[in-house]
Amino acid sequence: MQIYLYNSLTKTIEPFKPLKGNIVRMYSCGPTVYNYAHIGNMRAFLFADLLQRVLKTIGEFDVKWVMNITNIDDKTIRDSAPGSSVWNSEMGNQTDNLMDNLLKFTRYFEKSFLEDISKLGIRLEHFSAMPKATEFIPQMQELIRKIIKNEIAYISEGSVYFNVNEWRKKDKYGKLYKIDFENFRAGVRIDADQYEREDANDFVLWKFKKPGEPYWEFEIDGVICDGRPGWHIECSAMEKELLGLPFDIHTGGVDLKFPHHEDEIAQSKAGYGVEPTAFWCHNEFLEVEGQKMSKSLGNYFTLRDLMNRAIDPLDIRFAMLSAHYGSTYNFTFEGIKSARKARFRIQDYIYDLHDNSVTGNISSDMIASIIDETYSALATDLHTPKALAFVFTFINDNPANKLNDEARRKALEFFTDLNNIFDVWKIESKPIEELIIPSEIIDMAEQRLQAKKDRNYVEADVLRQKIIEAGYTIKDTKEGYTIEQK
């Protein structure tokens, strides 16, 4: 099925087609590994995951998905330095080797990041590569040399800067983000004295080493520029190395449009002569209870925080997929609860589809239309809320026990395929829970059953209340009762 995506570059929804054959090459801006990822980060990665799954399942493409890991920046340097309060014993021992500290520190948070996204149903085997910035330094240096050679960058006190004004003579700067150069930064404080830039618009490609910072050797035409890469250059170099230019889709959060992605476009074109991609896709932000998530407001949550509150990560996945990636998502605890119930309604339906003991007379005729409606919604800019609405309407109109055998089989095929995208359900028959019920609970249940037989309902209700207070739910059946853990 034809996939349509909103392209930030053209601000319109466009039909998508891979540049080469049936392979989609996709690059996603990944995390900076200086801390545990928060749920706002998670939304960006879930969006990229959704996109690649829709491309595979509905677009029927092969997807080559690359997500970078930024392990060298101000924060990773700061927090891995000796005396850091963030250092913990699981990272190993700090030494006086700054590079060694940096790598130990970032490896720890990289590992925690991979654990977190795995819990959210992002499958590591779906990535074709997760490159770390520190492993592509030579490629970045090569790109910087090219840009200097093309006279779009200059060296100042050992750092290299991209000359925006020079570049504007050759190409547009402000493709993703409309920039009014007259009023640009008029109301903004500029930390100009931090670097020796010629113009406030210029951005850094390479930073000269400072005391206490790890660095890589770099000599440009006899000038010693030992130091480390700027933030934007890593993506430009790694995507070229791992995907080739131009590739098909670049994803990231809206906040990265400027300056990160804008600078990435300029750098790549100034150095390699090509823009990274023609398709830029950005996800909107997440708010918590209608407010920006921030530590000072006390509404800042990492995935680990939520799991400590006994929230199932798959409910977070489903809740986030219930909103369109292009609109602000309002995270609330009530919303997660609601999402969990909605998710289990579909899960129960899938369980029921496995139950062969009852059969009805609804034929499989309507399966084709639910597939078409749901997939069309997903194919049109990943419209998950609409797709889910179709699914709920379908299960409301077609109870599982009223489908005939063929319809049930086809419905099951549909949900199996759908779960290749959502990945929040189990495609299996309802597991028979081997519950270990404490004997005192069973005793109470037996006593209650007897009380019921004796029509002593007061006693029966007292016993039921005790069972509920002990954390179990008792349901009466014709023959007796069942006990479930709450």
Place this chain on the structure above:
RNA sequence: GGUGCCUUGGCCGAGUGGUUAGGCAGAGGUCUGCAAAACCUCCUACGUUGGUUCGAUUCCGACAGGCACCUCCA
């Protein structure tokens, strides 16, 4: 100051120039000794204000409110 996005019923969240989104919660009902679960039914909104129109939540303008980016924050 510049740039962009948003404002839908108790909550979340689609969409449309006139006709049902969907989910959660809530109400009533069937069932049950009563419950629980399940199933059935119901609850009809579109920030304010002008304009266009036979008719606007939907188009245009203004206003109000919220959010984001311009600070190596997804």
